[in-house]
Amino acid sequence: MAANNGLRYKDKVTIVTGGSKGIGLGVVQVFVKNGAKVVFCARREAEGKEVEADLNKLGIGEALFIPCDVSKEEEIKNLIEKTVAKYGRIDCLVNNAGYHPPHMPIDDFSSDDFRELLNVNLVSYFIAAKYALPYLRKVEGNIINMSSLVGQIGQFGAVTYVATKGGISAMTRALSIDEAKYNVRVNSVSPGNVWTPMWNSGAQATPNPEKTIENGANSQLIGRYGTLEESGTACLFLAADATFCTGIDLNLSGGAELNYGIKTMRGEKELPF
Ligand SMILES: NC(=O)c1ccc[n+]([C@@H]2O[C@H](COP(=O)([O-])OP(=O)(O)OC[C@H]3O[C@@H](n4cnc5c(N)ncnc54)[C@H](OP(=O)(O)O)[C@@H]3O)[C@@H](O)[C@H]2O)c1
Incomplete structure (x- = not known):
């Protein structure tokens, strides 16, 4: 048995934004089960507290929920400060909280819609990194930014979202260069379709949810x-094992970006759900 009883991130202090549901919840669960002390946030307190209580029953690692809306700089600052006050260090920051607005052509998005989305999806990652880095540098920690495959390949009716995700992957590369001198690694993850409450509620808003869900599954090889x-x-791989990876964008996509498909939408009157 390995020195840490097989626990791959034992006692490592990790912050996860948007950890009460979806992908962020998956990160919180896997890190706690591998011995980490995970501080996670979301806006809805009751859901966060429930996740915290469930995970702390496991008797491995630790979970601590702190309410925080990542569109508010003061709340992100508070999240970082409370983490350091309780645990005295930060080993890993997982920027994950984000939002995909309904699919629309550019004509239907206002510039304020775009500014608000940039604030939640991109500027929040910058702010959390900025406040966490003084601590991450002390322990040669790492940052993981949840991007999206669509930042590389684009997506219909999602001009603002795709721009925020392209920005995340580009910012990851730039920050990895600056932080290398402190041995802080900065990487991103680009999911294809992962089954989450966000995916489900997006599908339910389409004319044929069942078909949308089936197509979503079949978009991956x-x-x-x-x-x-x-x-x-x-x-966990990026945080615990990938010690020679920095500035990479890890596709978590089931091969969705590969091969030709039927992609033309010329002449289509409806969005291609
Ligand atoms: N699911 C996919 O297929 C997919 C694909 C590519 C990329 N992604 C990316 O993965 C990330 C997570 O997506 P998901 O599908 O897991 O979403 P989700 O199911 O909607 O979960 C989002 C989580 O973030 C929290 N959150 C949302 N807005 C927040 C805010 N302003 N401040 C703090 N917490 C906030 C939510 O809790 P509250 O609502 O209580 O705040 C929830 O815990 C996003 O960045 C998304 O762009 C997802």
């Missing part, structure tokens, strides 16, 4: 959605 556990495991 692997022919299904990614799971929360697979998302957490990919992040």
Whole structure:
């Protein structure tokens, strides 16, 4: 048995934004089960507290929920400060909280819609990194930014979202260069379709949810959605094992970016759900 009883991130203090549901929840669960002390945030307190209580029953690692809306700089600052006050260090920051607005052409997005989305999806990652880095540098820790495959390949009716995700992957590369002198690694993860509450509520808003969900699964070569556990495991790999990786964008996509498909939408009157 390994020195840490097989626990791959024992006692490592990790912050996960948007950890009460979806991909972030998968990251929180996998890190706690591997011995980490995980501080996670979301806006809805009751859901966060429930996740915290469930995980602390496991008797491995630790979970601590702190309410925080990542669109507010003061709340992000508070999240970092409370983490350091309780645990005295930060080994890993997983920037994950984000939002995908309904699919629309550019004509239907206002510039304020775009500014708000940039604030939640991109500027929040910058702010959390900025306040966490003084601590990450002390322990040669790492940052993982949840991007998206669509930042590389684009997506219909999602001009603002895709721009925020492209920005995340580009910012990751730039920050990895600056932080290398402190031995802080900065990487991103680009999921394809992972089955989460966000995916489900997006599908329910389409004319034929069942068909949308089926198409979502078949968009991956692997022919299904990614799971929360697979998302957490990919992040654990970057945090715990990938010590020679910095500035990379790890596709967690079931091969969705590969091969030709039927892609033309010329003449289509409806969005291609
Ligand atoms: N699911 C996919 O297929 C997919 C694909 C590519 C990329 N991603 C990316 O993965 C990340 C997570 O997506 P998901 O599908 O897991 O979403 P989700 O199911 O909607 O979960 C989002 C989590 O973030 C929290 N959150 C949302 N807005 C927040 C805010 N302003 N401040 C703090 N917490 C906030 C939510 O809790 P509250 O609502 O209580 O705040 C929840 O815990 C996002 O960055 C998304 O762009 C997802």
